[in-house]
Amino acid sequence: MLELVSSDRGPTDAENIDAVVSFESLLELVSQGDQQAFADLYDRTAPRVLGLIKRVLVDHAQSEEVAQEVFLEIWRTATKFDGHRGSAMSWILTMSHRRAVDRVRSSQAGHDRDERIGLRDIETDYDNVSETVEIRIEHERVKRAMQQLTAFQREAISLAYYGGYSHTEIAGILAIPVGTVKTRLRDGMIRLRDEMGVTS
Amino acid sequence: MTDDDRDPRLLTGAYALDAVSPSEAEAIERAADSSESLREELDGLTGTATLLGLAATPVMPSARLKADLMAKIALTPQLTNDPPASSSTPISAVEASASAAPAAPAPVADASAASAAPSVALSTESDAVAGPRETAAQRRWFTRPVGILTAAAAAAALFLGGGFVGSALVNSGSSTTVIDAAASQLAQLTAADDAQRTTVAVQGGGNATVLWSNELGRSAVLADGLPSLPDGKVYEAWYIDSDGAAPAGTFTAAGTGTSWHVLDGALTPGDAVGVTVEPAGGSQAPTTDPILVVQSA
Incomplete structure (x- = not known):
C-alpha cells in the first residue's frame, strides 16, 4: 500500500x-x-x-x-x-x-x-497512536522523500519549516555561511519536489 | 556580499519554507512577477512545503475554538472580490500583506471597516432594526457595498479589535462539558440558514449583538467589553413575550474581550430577548430595567 x-x-x-x-x-x-x-x-x-x-x-x-x-x-x-x-x-x-x-x-x-525544538528530526512524530492510515502514508511518503536528501539538506529544511528559523538564523545555529544555507534549502526543496512528484 | 548572494532566485527554497525576511519575500515576489520560470519554481516548492505541513500530526482543537470562530465570522465582513488588478497580484502577496498587517497597507474593505468603527454609533436604529427583516439579504450583509455596512462593520471591528477572545471569554457554564455544549450550540446558531442578528447599544456602555434562529428556536447574546459586575450581581437573559419575561440563564462578563451567552429554553418566533442585572443566582422575574432589549422577527 x-x-x-x-x-x-x-x-x-x-x-x-x-x-x-x-x-x-x-x-x-x-x-x-x-x-x-x-x-x-x-x-x-x-x-x-x-x-x-x-x-x-x-x-x-x-x-x-x-x-x-x-x-x-x-x-x-x-x-x-x-x-x-x-x-x-x-x-x-x-x-x-x-x-x-x-x-x-x-x-x-x-x-x-531552541530547547523545545532544537535539531529534532522529522521522525519524532511517527509514533502517535491516533494516526489514521492516511496520515501514516503521508508521513511515510515525506519520510522517504526526506531520506533522499543529504543530512545537511534535511537538517536545514527541518530547522526552517518545523523550527520556524530564518535562513540567517540557521546560518548562525550551524555556524555556516548564509549562502550555504540558501543553497541547501533550495537544492533540498527541489529534490523533495521531484521525489514527491509535485507539479505546479 | 556578492551579487550572487543577492539573487532572489537563490532564495526560492527559503521562501517556500517561510525562512526569508519580509523584504526578501517582497524581492522574490517582484522578481517572480516578471519571470514565469521563477513563478513556477516558487509555486512548486510552496506546494512541496505543504506536504511537509500535511506530515505534521493533526491535533484536535477545543470545541471552544470553533464556537469563538463562528461567533466572530458572523460579525466579520469579508473582502469583496475586486476585479483583479492584474495577473501580477499573487496569493502570497495578499497573505503577506495580511500577515504583515502593521506595515502593509490594508485592503480597501478593511480600511473602511476599521476607520468607520470608532465613529459609528451602533445604536443607529435604521441599520440595526431594518437589517433583521431582510432575512436572506441579512445573511449576506458582508457582501453589500461598504456604505450600507457601517453598523455591521463597526460591530465586526469590535470583535476584531477586542483582541483575542479566548482568555477573556466568560460564559454561563462553569464545567468544561457545559461550555462545550454551549459552544457547539453557538456554532450551530451562527451557521443556521435563517440566522438573524441585531446590534444595539447597551445601557451603561458598550454594544451587544443578539443572534437568533427561528428554525433552531435558539438565540444568543454576544457583547464586547460588557462591564464586569460587582460581587453578588450577574447578568440574566430573558425571553419576553406578551405574557411577560421568562428567565433564560445567567452569565458574567470580564469587562474586556467578548462575552457570549446562549439563552436557556426555546425561542418562540416574535419573542424579544432582554438582559438585566440581577442578584447572584438570578431572579424568576426581572428586578431591574433591562440594559438591552432586542425584538426578534
Whole structure:
C-alpha cells in the first residue's frame, strides 16, 4: 500500500485529498458568505491546521490563538484564493505556517524554542497512536522523500519549516555561511519536489 | 556580499519554507512577477512545503475554538472580490500583506471597516432594526457595498479589535462539558440558514449583538467589553413575550474581550430577548430595567 502511494507520480497528496472533500468548492461557498460551508471547512481542516501550527509553536494555547487568526483570515480573504496557483489545502497550510512563523519570530515563544525544538528530526512524530492510515502514508511518503536528501539538506529544511528559523538564523545555529544555507534549502526543496512528484 | 548572494532566485527554497525576511519575500515576489520560470519554481516548492505541513500530526482543537470562530465570522465582513488588478497580484502577496498587517497597507474593505468603527454609533436604529427583516439579504450583509455596512462593520471591528477572545471569554457554564455544549450550540446558531442578528447599544456602555434562529428556536447574546459586575450581581437573559419575561440563564462578563451567552429554553418566533442585572443566582422575574432589549422577527 505504501509502495503504491509512494510510487505514484501522478497527483500530489494535496490534490488527492481535495478530490475527496472538495475543499475548493467549500472555499468558493465560504467566499460567498456561507457560514455552514465555513463550519464544514473548519471541521475538515482544523486538526491539520492546528497540528502544523503546534508543530512550530509547541505551546497549545498559543497554537489555538494562531489557528483562530488563520481561520478568520480564511473567512475574510476566501475571495482571493486562486486555484491556478495551488490547491485550497496548500493555500490554507501556507497561511497557517506563515502565521505560526510570524508568531514565533514576534513573541517570547521564539526565545526558548531552541530547547523545545532544537535539531529534532522529522521522525519524532511517527509514533502517535491516533494516526489514521492516511496520515501514516503521508508521513511515510515525506519520510522517504526526506531520506533522499543529504543530512545537511534535511537538517536545514527541518530547522526552517518545523523550527520556524530564518535562513540567517540557521546560518548562525550551524555556524555556516548564509549562502550555504540558501543553497541547501533550495537544492533540498527541489529534490523533495521531484521525489514527491509535485507539479505546479 | 556578492551579487550572487543577492539573487532572489537563490532564495526560492527559503521562501517556500517561510525562512526569508519580509523584504526578501517582497524581492522574490517582484522578481517572480516578471519571470514565469521563477513563478513556477516558487509555486512548486510552496506546494512541496505543504506536504511537509500535511506530515505534521493533526491535533484536535477545543470545541471552544470553533464556537469563538463562528461567533466572530458572523460579525466579520469579508473582502469583496475586486476585479483583479492584474495577473501580477499573487496569493502570497495578499497573505503577506495580511500577515504583515502593521506595515502593509490594508485592503480597501478593511480600511473602511476599521476607520468607520470608532465613529459609528451602533445604536443607529435604521441599520440595526431594518437589517433583521431582510432575512436572506441579512445573511449576506458582508457582501453589500461598504456604505450600507457601517453598523455591521463597526460591530465586526469590535470583535476584531477586542483582541483575542479566548482568555477573556466568560460564559454561563462553569464545567468544561457545559461550555462545550454551549459552544457547539453557538456554532450551530451562527451557521443556521435563517440566522438573524441585531446590534444595539447597551445601557451603561458598550454594544451587544443578539443572534437568533427561528428554525433552531435558539438565540444568543454576544457583547464586547460588557462591564464586569460587582460581587453578588450577574447578568440574566430573558425571553419576553406578551405574557411577560421568562428567565433564560445567567452569565458574567470580564469587562474586556467578548462575552457570549446562549439563552436557556426555546425561542418562540416574535419573542424579544432582554438582559438585566440581577442578584447572584438570578431572579424568576426581572428586578431591574433591562440594559438591552432586542425584538426578534
